[in-house]
Amino acid sequence: MAGLLQRTARAIDDMWRSIWHESSRAEKIVIAVLLLVTGLAIPVLPIVWIARLIAN
Known part of the structure; x- marks a missing residue:
């Protein structure tokens, strides 16, 4: 299970x-504006940060 995670x-x-x-910067x-407009920034960013911690 840990390997899958x-x-x-x-x-x-x-x-x-x-x-x-x-x-690029543009x-x-x-991407940031689209995430904020669609409301996806709230669940996506913490998931990415946690995934980066686990991956490293």
Whole structure:
């Protein structure tokens, strides 16, 4: 079970890095605005932070 949790966390972390770290500033602003407008920033950001802690 712990292995599954760590693999899932690593996949979320890899996805976040590919979306966020390889984007330009304008793309990051668009992503942030879309998350805030749709209300997804509230559940998505804590999940990503927790996944990054578990993956590392």
